Amino acid sequence: MSKYRTAYVNARLIDPASGLDAPGGLLAEDGAIADIGAGLFAEGGPEGAETVDCGGMVLAPGLVDMRVQLRDPGHEHMEDIGSAGLAAAAGGVTTMVCLPNTDPVIDNVALLEFVARRAREVKLAKVHCYAAATRGMQGTQLTEYGLLGEAGAVAFTDAETAIADAKTMQRALSYASTFGHIIMQHPEEPALCDGGAMNSGEIASRLGLSGLPPVAEVMMIERDLRLVEATGGRWHAAHVSTAASVEAIRQAKKRGMAVTCDTAPHYFALNEVAVGDYRTFAKVRPPLRGEDDRQAIVEGLRDGTIDAIASDHSPYDQDSKRLPFAQAAFGIIGLETLLPLTLELYHNKHLSLSEALALITCRPADLLGLKGGRLAKGAQADLVLIEPDRPWKIDEVAFRSKSKNSPFDGRPVQGHALRTVVDGRAIFIHGREG
Amino acid sequence: MLLDLADSYVEQNRKLNKALSLLQGRTVINLFFESSTRTRTSFELAGKRLGADVINMSVSTSSIKKGETLIDTAMTLNAMHTDVLVVRHSDSGAVKLLSEKVNCAVMNAGDGSHEHPTQALLDALTIRRRKGRLQGLTVAICGDVLHSRVARSNILLLHTMGARVRVIGPPTLLPSAIDRFGVEVFHDMRRGLADCDIVMMLRLQTERMQGRFVPSVREYFHFFGLDREKLAAARDDALVMHPGPMNRGVEIDSELADDLDRSAIREQVEMGVAVRMACIDLLTRELVGNAP
Numbered sequence: 001m002s003k004y005r006t007a008y009v010n011a012r013l014i015d016p017a018s019g020l021d022a023p024g025g026l027l028a029e030d031g032a033i034a035d036i037g038a039g040l041f042a043e044g045g046p047e048g049a050e051t052v053d054c055g056g057m058v059l060a061p062g063l064v065d066m067r068v069q070l071r072d073p074g075h076e077h078m079e080d081i082g083s084a085g086l087a088a089a090a091g092g093v094t095t096m097v098c099l100p101n102t103d104p105v106i107d108n109v110a111l112l113e114f115v116a117r118r119a120r121e122v123k124l125a126k127v128h129c130y131a132a133a134t135r136g137m138q139g140t141q142l143t144e145y146g147l148l149g150e151a152g153a154v155a156f157t158d159a160e161t162a163i164a165d166a167k168t169m170q171r172a173l174s175y176a177s178t179f180g181h182i183i184m185q186h187p188e189e190p191a192l193c194d195g196g197a198m199n200s201g202e203i204a205s206r207l208g209l210s211g212l213p214p215v216a217e218v219m220m221i222e223r224d225l226r227l228v229e230a231t232g233g234r235w236h237a238a239h240v241s242t243a244a245s246v247e248a249i250r251q252a253k254k255r256g257m258a259v260t261c262d263t264a265p266h267y268f269a270l271n272e273v274a275v276g277d278y279r280t281f282a283k284v285r286p287p288l289r290g291e292d293d294r295q296a297i298v299e300g301l302r303d304g305t306i307d308a309i310a311s312d313h314s315p316y317d318q319d320s321k322r323l324p325f326a327q328a329a330f331g332i333i334g335l336e337t338l339l340p341l342t343l344e345l346y347h348n349k350h351l352s353l354s355e356a357l358a359l360i361t362c363r364p365a366d367l368l369g370l371k372g373g374r375l376a377k378g379a380q381a382d383l384v385l386i387e388p389d390r391p392w393k394i395d396e397v398a399f400r401s402k403s404k405n406s407p408f409d410g411r412p413v414q415g416h417a418l419r420t421v422v423d424g425r426a427i428f429i430h431g432r433e434g
Numbered sequence: 435m436l437l438d439l440a441d442s443y444v445e446q447n448r449k450l451n452k453a454l455s456l457l458q459g460r461t462v463i464n465l466f467f468e469s470s471t472r473t474r475t476s477f478e479l480a481g482k483r484l485g486a487d488v489i490n491m492s493v494s495t496s497s498i499k500k501g502e503t504l505i506d507t508a509m510t511l512n513a514m515h516t517d518v519l520v521v522r523h524s525d526s527g528a529v530k531l532l533s534e535k536v537n538c539a540v541m542n543a544g545d546g547s548h549e550h551p552t553q554a555l556l557d558a559l560t561i562r563r564r565k566g567r568l569q570g571l572t573v574a575i576c577g578d579v580l581h582s583r584v585a586r587s588n589i590l591l592l593h594t595m596g597a598r599v600r601v602i603g604p605p606t607l608l609p610s611a612i613d614r615f616g617v618e619v620f621h622d623m624r625r626g627l628a629d630c631d632i633v634m635m636l637r638l639q640t641e642r643m644q645g646r647f648v649p650s651v652r653e654y655f656h657f658f659g660l661d662r663e664k665l666a667a668a669r670d671d672a673l674v675m676h677p678g679p680m681n682r683g684v685e686i687d688s689e690l691a692d693d694l695d696r697s698a699i700r701e702q703v704e705m706g707v708a709v710r711m712a713c714i715d716l717l718t719r720e721l722v723g724n725a726p
Contacts, residue, residue, distance in 0.1 A: 205609035208526035208548030208583060213610075278527035322505060324525030326546070 005029045006424060007045030011054035011385070013038065015061065015375035016358030017366075026059060028381035031423035036375055054385055057418060060357050062094025062125075062382035064373045065338055066262060066364040067238060067310030069159075069331070070096075070127070072118065073111075074103025079315035079402050081115070085124025086400040087313075087335040089428035092384035092417030095365070095372045096125050096313075096335070100132040101159035107132035107143045109151045116152060124427050125420075126382070128370065130157045133172050133183055137161050142172055149179050154368045155236065157184035160285060160330070162220060164190050169224060173233025182234040182260075182368070185224055187245065188286065192216035197326045199272045199287040207278065209325060212287045218244035225252050228259060236367070237261040239312055241286040243296030250305040260367050261305070264312035265341035266332055266407065268297045274407050280321045280328035282407040284314070298350055301359065308364040311338040315403030333401050337394055339386070340413035346388070347414050353388060381424040388415040440559050440705070440712035447483065447708055457486035457718055460517040464490045465507070466543070467523040472678055472703065473543050473553075477520045480710035486517070504528060505535050512536035518714055521545075526583075539717040547581050553677055554587035556709040558595060560702050561632055564673055569596035574620075574627055574668070576602040577636035577658060577685050580609050580647070584677045585636055589615050602626035603658060606647045623658055627667040635660050635676045638685045651684050661687040665696070673698050 008026040013036065015021075025041030027034045027049065045051035065088065071079040088096055098115070100106035106115065112129050119127035131153035135141040145156060156176060163169045163185060172183050193212050198204050200211025221237055225248065228235045240246060240261045249261050266284060271294045274282040282288055300306040314331025321328050334341075338360060346356040365373030372382045396409040420428035446452060462481035464474050474490060481488035491511075502510075504523070511519060518539045521529045526546030533540035544550040562568055573592050579585040579601050592599050593616055601612060602620040613619055620626030627633060638654060648654045660674065674690065674697045682688040691697055 200610050202611035202614040205611050206586070206615070208546050208586060211610060278530055319503070322503075322531075324504065324523065324528035324531055324546075326525050326527075 004031075004424060005034075005046075005049035007041055007049040007051045008054055008059055008383070008385075009041040009045050009051055010056060011059035012056060013375060014058050014354050014357060016354045017061075017362035017374040018376065019354070020375065021354050023056070026375065026383070028383070028421070028424040031381055031425075033375060033377055033379050033381050036377055052419070058353070058386040058388050059375075060384055060386060061361040061373050061375055062384045062420060062422065063092045063339060063360045064095040064097075064364045064370060065093045065311050065313070065335060065360070066097045066308055066368060067264070068096040068098045068313040068335065069101060069315065070098045070115070071315055072102065073114070077402070078317050081118045081127065082122050082124070083400060083402045084313070084335065085119075085122050088125035089420045090400050090417065091336040092339045092386065092420050093335055094125050094382035094384065094420060094422050095128065095370060097128045097130060097154060097368060099157065099159040100130050101137065105132050105136050106130070107135050107137070109144070109147055112148060112151050112153060125422060126372070128152065128154050128368070130155050130159075130184065132156070133158050133163055134168060139163060139165055139168055142175055145176050145181055146179055149181055154370065155182040155184050157238070158186065160186055162186045162188045162190055166223065166227065170227050170231060173227055173235060174231040177231060177233045180234065182236050184236045184238055185220065187217050187220040187224070187237050187240070189216040189220045195326075196287075197283065198275050199289050201272065201290060203272050203275060207275070207325070212285070214242040214244060214289060214293065217242050217286055218248055221245050221248050225257065225259065228257060235259050239264050239267065239286060239310070240300070240306065241267045241289050241297065242293045246296050246300035246305055250300070250303070253305060260307045262308040262310045262364070263297050263301070263306050264310055264332075265334060265338060266312075268294060268301065269341050269344060270294070270407060278325040279407065280323065280325055281332070281405050281409075283325060283328050283330055284332045285330035298345070301345060302350055307367055309338070309342050309359045310364065311335050314405075315401055316405045317403055321405050331405060333399070333403055333406050335401060336399055337406060337408050337413075339417060340394070340415050341408070343388060343415035344413065381421060383421040384417050385419040386415060387418050390414065390416060392416060436555065436712050436716060437559050437562060439715065440555070440709045441563070443708035443711040444705065447704070452483050453485065454483060455485040456715060457481070457484040460486045460718060461515070462486045462488045462518040462520065462714065463511055463516050464488065464520045464543070465511065465522075466490070466492045467504075467521075467528070468493070468544070470522055470543070472706070473522065476703070476706040477543060477710050479707050480714055481518075483707070484711055484714060486714070504532060508532045508535050512538055517718060539720070541713060541717065544583050546583065547586070548583050549587045550583040551587050552706070552710055552713060553584050554591040555713070556702060556705040557588055557634070557675060557677070558591055559705045559709055560675065560698050561673070563705070564698060565631065568592065570598075571631040572598045572600065572629060573632040573634060574600045574602055574630045575634045575636065576623065576626070576660065578607045578638050579603055579612065579636065580607045581639050582636045588634065589617055600626055600630070604648060623660075623664045624667045627664060630668040630672055633660060633665065633668055633672055633674050635674065635686050637677065637679065638681055640681065640684065655684055659683070659685050659687065660690060662690055665690065672696070675699060675702060678703070
């Protein structure tokens, strides 16, 4: 078997996990990182290897997007594993972790294996799955955490539905702790959100829309924290969006609790004003919040309270969005905008480049126990070459995703992926697409 | 300007022969996705008195029930070279969505809990005819502001015209952040009505209540229903208004509602036709230049 070797020369290596940020090179061999180091290949690439001149651009671990909806199986007209894979590749994402809210729901081993097989066939970004925390995401009976875990489920969640019943949540946390699995909550008290369409407050009142109150999020988080203390289970809050939620988790971490949370770019890059005159592309759950909340999310990312950023990629077709606001679907796509929006935190001087990249590489990978997200000898060669400063404009026409529901269309951003590499193989090269 | 034009139509409507031919050959479609008697009739009369052909479409007879979307319906009617679409819908923002997809004039006849602009205009006309002005008056809007598009449109318009606006109701029936609307907020009728020139009552949407917003009609009337005793807190010449349809004995005392000295409720209905004539007239004047 002939060895497949690629040398990346003249790169700015950034590995957030080790703190490396230096000019150097990297050798990928048979899908793994065979060598890496500051100053490596300063005199040019080795004999017999394909050489990629990085031109001084940033070579970082491929992005790990820990919250993606694939719509496959069930709603392939909105997205499928192939189109999501292309979108991921263009966005610098080498690992996607998908939610179980497909149709049928991923709550059994057979379906988990089906998605894994489809992903292997497509051979783009790697796909990992969460499994449903309860059967059919109905919130009552637990799924087979042990067997599903052995089959590859990385954690358990009812996707966009809160595990609302306290007893169910208590049992889920308690039983999952047998295997050390994480229960991931969509933190929202449903009784306070019935019929809600956007953040409660002045704008919702003026538009005559029912509200989704910020308090519904933090009260579910606070309830869960009590159950985590009582059970010793592992728990993660998905897409936190309010100042109070960030504060509740900050205090829990101060008390020494091993809880984690993530947020999505729209919660630090937009606020509720984006809803404007009934823009359904800005309809998302949790909803875009007020400016104070947005700033608190940025602060939570700065001080480490928020562990990771996930795109929360939620594809919907036109028919689900071209409706009166109250009837339109909740969700924003994000695979292709995760990198530039996260880089806004760097360009706006909230974080260093390495800190910003950590939130979308090693931190989600470590949180979920995945192998990716780092540049180290022996690690899999999942890489992204980034031009961090180049200005460009997000354009929905250019999206590879089958769905176009992004409120960021037309937004000027900086930074994009030049080359995306999975297991040593380039799955995207900027400007060279078929 | 619009109110002046509407004023002239009030006189026209009191004549024996009310018909005009300003809009001869033009088509007005009343597209109602939510049932309504008075607003639809008012728009229908307004269109007919201006000489337009008026067609009424309501949800039960349209193809919406066959699965056609709101936008498809709008496009279909647009393709028939309609000049004015008058739209009512139970979802906030639905009229705006529809207006983006058609090139005829679209009038909002009420969308969800968002707005009901012609109601606010007819209220303003009624007040101006009775009081001679809007500037400097104190207007109290009372009751179910939360679900009321009438309240939202009135707050915006009365504010613009220089009136002081108060809202009165239990917190469960007031929208969140209502204090950011530039209104004074009261939870007590007697205090809220003190020195008011206009008392605008809103319909309690009992079909949406189910004991979740107020515990009972009896309790609601006791604290928030308008009767002579509570009205005494307002100015002696304060005018009582209601957009209709009224729940007698729920938000307003029946006998008070019929007192022509204090109540302008019937006059509001009359002004409705005149205001809608003025709106249709003005909107179609805009259209003359760029008709396809």
